[in-house]
Amino acid sequence: MSAAPLLEPRDRTGDVASLFRLHAPDRRLATDGIHARLPAGPAATLGQRVATFFSTPRSGPDLLVGALPFDPHADDALYQPARVSAPGTGTLPASLGTLVAAAELPSAGAYADAVARCVAALQAAPNGADALRKVVLARGLRIEGSAPIDPHVLAVKLGSDASVTTYVVPLPVKADEAPAWLVGATPELLVSRRGRTVVSHPLAGSARRTGDAAEDRRRTDALLASGKDLHEHRLVVEAILDGLAPLCSRLQAPPRPSLQATATMLHLATRIIGTLKDPDVSSATLAGVLHPTPAVCGTPRLPALQAIRDLEPFDRGFYAGAVGWTDASGDGDWYVAIRCARVQGNAMHLFAGAGIVADSQPALEVDETAAKFMALRNAIGIDDVRAV
Numbered sequence: 001m002s003a004a005p006l007l008e009p010r011d012r013t014g015d016v017a018s019l020f021r022l023h024a025p026d027r028r029l030a031t032d033g034i035h036a037r038l039p040a041g042p043a044a045t046l047g048q049r050v051a052t053f054f055s056t057p058r059s060g061p062d063l064l065v066g067a068l069p070f071d072p073h074a075d076d077a078l079y080q081p082a083r084v085s086a087p088g089t090g091t092l093p094a095s096l097g098t099l100v101a102a103a104e105l106p107s108a109g110a111y112a113d114a115v116a117r118c119v120a121a122l123q124a125a126p127n128g129a130d131a132l133r134k135v136v137l138a139r140g141l142r143i144e145g146s147a148p149i150d151p152h153v154l155a156v157k158l159g160s161d162a163s164v165t166t167y168v169v170p171l172p173v174k175a176d177e178a179p180a181w182l183v184g185a186t187p188e189l190l191v192s193r194r195g196r197t198v199v200s201h202p203l204a205g206s207a208r209r210t211g212d213a214a215e216d217r218r219r220t221d222a223l224l225a226s227g228k229d230l231h232e233h234r235l236v237v238e239a240i241l242d243g244l245a246p247l248c249s250r251l252q253a254p255p256r257p258s259l260q261a262t263a264t265m266l267h268l269a270t271r272i273i274g275t276l277k278d279p280d281v282s283s284a285t286l287a288g289v290l291h292p293t294p295a296v297c298g299t300p301r302l303p304a305l306q307a308i309r310d311l312e313p314f315d316r317g318f319y320a321g322a323v324g325w326t327d328a329s330g331d332g333d334w335y336v337a338i339r340c341a342r343v344q345g346n347a348m349h350l351f352a353g354a355g356i357v358a359d360s361q362p363a364l365e366v367d368e369t370a371a372k373f374m375a376l377r378n379a380i381g382i383d384d385v386r387a388v
């Protein structure tokens with residue numbers, strides 16, 4: 001197998017299991033080893049657990065890294081790394097080996113049926129603040145390889161799109177299981193904190209990017225004028241403003257979204273900036289308050305979570321959760337864990353979801369989720385998700 005030069009460190013034993021990587025356009029973080037684990041718990045107690053962790057004298061970096069699962073009531077997986085590592089001290093194989101798309105769960109047809117059932121429920125929902133207004137429904141694709149899949153090779157391939165944040169996050173596994181990671185390339189910032197300044201940059205309302213400049217311009221204009229997509233987007237911005245408002249003395253968001261493009265997608269995006277009233281509110285607390293936003297869950301949160309449980313035939317695990325870091329000062333970055341795969345042994349599970357509102361059309365949501373698989377599909381070189 002040919003080797004690519006100087007891409008990512010191995011740790012001292014050459015083990016990749018505990019390597020964490022978060023490469024944002026403006027900041028690169030890589031760590032290796034696990035010094036101590038944060039006691040696991042739900043999103044609501046994350047801020048308190050992190051504060052307790054850092055208030056206890058200990059050796060090792062003043063840093064916690066890891067992932068929150070989609071379900072805010074399920075256990076998260078954060079740990080203090082052994083070392084912050086300098087990227088570029090090792091080599092990686094250039095290839096992921098032979099991969100085939102093995103199974104869709106659910107099939108495109110079953111996904112369309114679930115979207116149709118969801119639309120019917122949204123249309124039947126009574127008017128009022130508590131009524132179900134949006135549900136994000138996802139589907140999965142299992143890919144199999146001829147040999148164990150190296151998550152860092154996949155991340156390097158995903159990193160060829162400079163507009164996204166690539167990540168590799170070790171996931172908890174049972175004692176008899178092979179190591180597992182969440183590997184992805186997200187365009188979406190859940191929340192970032194530096195001192196008192198808080199930034200969130202949600203996306204919702206999407207179209208496939210074609211690569212043809214005139215057609216992409218047309219799609220961009222259509223997206224920025226689409227009542228359905230602006231509504232889907234507004235619900236996310238409102239939820240984030242509602243979450244941040246009690247914590248901020250100043251909070252600003254432009255009245256209309258702008259366009260954010262990745263190599264494969266066009267998204268409506270809004271950059272929200274706030275100033276914390278209390279500088280002791282950490283990025284972990286903020287992530288715990290905001291997650292899951294209606295970009296990945298729906299509105300209102302609890303009925304949307306229930307609809308997802310009822311309509312999706314799989315457990316999301318850490319897909320549509322959050323990945324990131326927080327330090328002892330409370331600063332940190334948390335990204336929405338989308339455009340990703342759970343990698344374990346010879347297999348990976350890809351996930352893609354789309355926001356459903358009362359006027360969504362099932363066939364268009366099938367296409368939107370197929371387009372959202374493209375980032376991963378391009379990286380692993382599988383052209384057609386239906387090919388087996």
Ligand SMILES: C=C(O[C@@H]1C=C(C(=O)O)C=C[C@H]1O)C(=O)O
Pocket residue numbers: 136138188203204205206267295296320338339351352353354355356372
């Ligand atoms: C849920 C996903 O993406 C989210 C849903 C979007 C939408 O519905 O338009 C856009 C970006 C993300 O917030 C995903 O990629 O799996």
